[in-house]
Amino acid sequence: MTLSYQAIDIPFEYRHTCWFCGEPYYESFAFMPSPNYDNQASPVLVPCCEECYGFCRTIKVSGLDLLRDKVKEQLHKKYQKHLQIGVNWTKEELEASEFEGKALEGFRESAWKMFEIAKGRVNYQGWPLAIDGQPLEPLHGRFHVQFDGITYTxxxxxxxxxxxxxxxxxxxxxxxxxxxxxxxxxxxxxxxxxxxxxxxxxxxxxxxxxxxxxxxxxxxAQPVANAEGIQVAVGEIKELILHRTLIPAHATQWILEKGITSLAQLAEHEDTFFEHFNQDSELTAFTYFTAMQIYLEQREIDPLWADEQDPNRALFERLQHNK
Ligand SMILES: [Zn+2]
CATH class of the missing domain: 1.10.8 (Helicase, Ruva Protein; domain 3)
Known part of the structure; x- marks a missing residue:
């Protein structure tokens, strides 16, 4: 039996990089689908770091997208403790914390770095696959879920x-x-x-x-008949952080323009929202939408905050008057 290999194209800037996680290259894994539904004739060589190479050798799946997801899941498992650092701390809290003793000080210094490395690896997107300049089917990530800046398969x-x-x-x-x-x-x-x-x-x-x-x-939250929105320049809108989520000015601008002030109204506009922001990317649209849910939810459950602390309160007031 002769076995020839097909190597995936590697853009110059990625020539020493693991396709799965972005770490330095170690060896290429020869991937053969199993079960082999599409009768792929020869293995595809995918560049790996040492760790992902090790994961790949234990995984049997029918496609590269599944292989990637399984590798990511292994990374999540292995670095769960590191990823949790971001759940338990913010960078500022960690810097301000007063750990004492050498071991704990060491933790403080390296913890955030470990978190960022693990996060970077699980979120890493690789580069689009092609063989001899022929793009392969784009891999889908339609089941992927983002939460708190981390991608899950x-x-x-x-x-x-x-x-x-x-x-x-x-x-x-x-x-x-x-x-x-x-x-x-x-x-x-x-x-x-x-x-x-x-x-x-x-x-x-x-x-x-x-x-x-x-x-x-x-x-x-029976949607109120859609009121007139207001046009506000992006520069007039303040960005803020709520529940560790950035509330982006562009998304806020969009909801003001549509006159949206409640979660129910946002839900009604979900399709148009995604249509609009999908032009940037699916991930942007999803991230923006989640941010707006968090923002409007905060305004709904804490009206005092909405009236007195929300940095964009004046804009929302203007919108109310407009109605
Ligand atoms: Zn890797």
């Missing part, structure tokens, strides 16, 4: 990892996400974290009250 994987990171029983977090919907992961985690007690009876009671809460929200 699927909603399932996100739940498994986040349940660990936030110390929430996984079946409970699953149940909560099922009720609130996959687009409201942050809300689901906040709810699950503030639930009292995790016994079966307590969980059932919490889920029941969550359902009641959502039903109430839906009634309260």
């Amino acid at each position: 699927s909603l399932n994987q996100a739940i498994v990892q986040l349940a660990k990171a936030y110390d929430i029983p996984q079946p409970y977090l699953e149940a909560v996400v099922e009720v609130v919907g996959r687009d409201r992961l942050a809300y689901a985690i906040r709810f699950a974290k503030t639930t009292y007690g995790y016994s079966t009876a307590e969980r059932e009671a919490s889920i029941a009250s969550l359902k009641a809460l959502l039903a109430e929200e839906e009634v309260l």
